[in-house]
Structure formats: structure tokens, C-alpha cells
Amino acid sequence: MSVNQEGIGTLKLECPQSHPVGRILKEAPHQQVVFDPGAQVGPRRFWPDEEDQPQFTTRCRQCDKSVSGETTALQDKHRNLIMHSSETFETATLPFV
Ligand SMILES: [Zn+2]
Numbered sequence: 001m002s003v004n005q006e007g008i009g010t011l012k013l014e015c016p017q018s019h020p021v022g023r024i025l026k027e028a029p030h031q032q033v034v035f036d037p038g039a040q041v042g043p044r045r046f047w048p049d050e051e052d053q054p055q056f057t058t059r060c061r062q063c064d065k066s067v068s069g070e071t072t073a074l075q076d077k078h079r080n081l082i083m084h085s086s087e088t089f090e091t092a093t094l095p096f097v
Pocket of ligand 1: 016060
């Protein structure tokens with residue numbers, strides 16, 4: 001299995017205008033899932049945190065609006081990506097709050 005910088009499974013998050021708003025990713029099987037908001041925005045952090053329940057909310061800096069998604073649905077999607085998909089990444093669109 002090859003492990004690149006995207007890790008073993010990356011869920012790319014976008015606002016409804018297709019701007020990237022961060023990534024949920026796992027770098028290796030034994031590592032925890034992290035949220036990467038983007039290098040210019042801030043550091044990676046473990047995800048989901050308590051504050052991410054039950055809705056995960058982040059901000060599209062280009063639209064200057066918050067976007068939000070159901071945390072469990074995002075977790076399921078990311079888990080399925082790691083377990084079943086032949087691709088290592090997938091995109092999820094988060095609606096505006
Ligand atoms: Zn946007």
C-alpha cells in the first residue's frame with residue numbers, strides 16, 4: 001500500500017461554490033483522523049472534537065460564510081472511503097449555515 005501526503009483516505013470539503021474549506025484525513029491506519037483547515041488557515045487537529053458535535057462547522061474564507069455538515073454523516077463517508085473505495089480521496093459539499 002502506498003502512503004502519500006494525502007494519507008490513506010482524504011475527504012475534501014467544499015462550500016456550495018466549490019471552494020476548498022478543509023480536509024478530513026487519515027495519514028496511516030494506526031493514526032487518528034485529523035482535520036486540516038489548509039496550511040494558510042491553521043494547524044491540523046484531531047477530529048471530531050467535542051465542539052464538532054453534532055454539527056461540524058467551518059468557514060469558507062472566499063465566500064466569507066460558514067458551512068456546516070452533520071458530523072456522523074461525514075465520519076461515515078470518510079470511514080467508507082478508507083474501507084471500500086479504490087480512490088484515496090472523495091469530495092463532500094457542505095451547505096451554507
Ligand atoms: Zn466558498
